[in-house]
Amino acid sequence: xxxxxxxxxxxxxxxxxxxxxxxxxxxxxxxxxxxxxxxxxxxxxxxxxxxxxxxxxxxxxxxxxxxxxxxxxxxxxxxxxxxxxxxxxxxxxxxxxxxxxxxxxxxxxxxxxxxxxxxxxxxxxxxxxxxxxxxxxxxxxxxxxxxxxxxxxxxxxxxxxxxxxxxxxxxxxxxxxx
Numbered sequence: 001x002x003x004x005x006x007x008x009x010x011x012x013x014x015x016x017x018x019x020x021x022x023x024x025x026x027x028x029x030x031x032x033x034x035x036x037x038x039x040x041x042x043x044x045x046x047x048x049x050x051x052x053x054x055x056x057x058x059x060x061x062x063x064x065x066x067x068x069x070x071x072x073x074x075x076x077x078x079x080x081x082x083x084x085x086x087x088x089x090x091x092x093x094x095x096x097x098x099x100x101x102x103x104x105x106x107x108x109x110x111x112x113x114x115x116x117x118x119x120x121x122x123x124x125x126x127x128x129x130x131x132x133x134x135x136x137x138x139x140x141x142x143x144x145x146x147x148x149x150x151x152x153x154x155x156x157x158x159x160x161x162x163x164x165x166x167x168x169x170x171x172x173x174x175x176x177x178x
Contacts, residue, residue, distance in 0.1 A: 017042050019087070027090050028083060029100055029164070033060045036080035037123065040087060048126045049088040053080050057117035072115035077153045078106060081143030084123040085157060089139055098164055104138070105158035113152040115145075122146045128156070137161040 019027070019040035028035065042050040055072055062070040086101040093099055115121060122145070129140035138160040145153040 019043065024087060027087050027096065030083060034079070035083070036076060037083050037087065040084075041122075043088060043091070046088075046092060046127055046130055048124070049084050051080075051084040051087065051123045051125075053121040053123065055115055055117055055119045055121055059117070062117065070117050072119075072121075074109070074111040074153060077111070077115060077121065077145050078109055078143075078155045078157065080121060081123055081125055081141075081145060081153075081155055082157045082159065085125045085127075085139070085141040085143060085159065088125065088127070088141075089137070089159070089161070093137070093161065099161050100164045101159045101161055103157065104160050105156075107156040107158075109153070109155040111153045113147070113150055115147060115152055119147045121152070 021038055024035075024037060024040065025031075028037075030036070036053050037051040038054050040049060040051045042048075057070065059072070061073055061076065065071060065073050082101075082103060089101060090096045090099070123143060124146070125141050125143040127139055128142050129138075131138045138158070140156065140158045142156050143154065144151055
């Protein structure tokens with residue numbers, strides 16, 4: 001494993017280790033109730049990230065999914081994988097406050113075990129493709145979600161960095177995918 005050092009803006013070529021919730025909030029545009037990562041344990045620039053989501057009974061989706069048998073929706077596990085990948089990729093973008101990372105594809109999603117309140121979801125995401133040209137950055141990532149040592153889900157997610165104003169038509173009712 002690569003040597004990990006504290007995350008600093010002054011060491012752009014080093015491996016990065018750990019982000020707390022305050023640092024995550026500076027990187028990702030998501031907020032409660034849709035911010036689905038709580039901490040980053042390990043981060044290697046443009047390569048991989050390991051993040052966690054502490055799953056609690058207070059999550060709003062447990063009210064209806066399912067009463068008496070609370071299970072985290074699989075689509076939100078895939079979203080958590082994508083957010084972890086977004087945190088990895090957005091650390092590479094200087095003007096990230098003007099950008100948003102949007103899904104362009106989800107492939108080979110598999111859900112192996114239920115995730116319940118009290119579980120800690122460990123998200124391991126690896127970049128399998130990265131393309132950056134002026135005006136466009138896109139990536140493909142393989143993500144795995146674990147509870148303890150058991151794999152609970154996996155998916156390949158594709159995303160593209162877009163201007164945050166894109167999709168906000170002048171009519172005020174523009175659509176927003178992802």
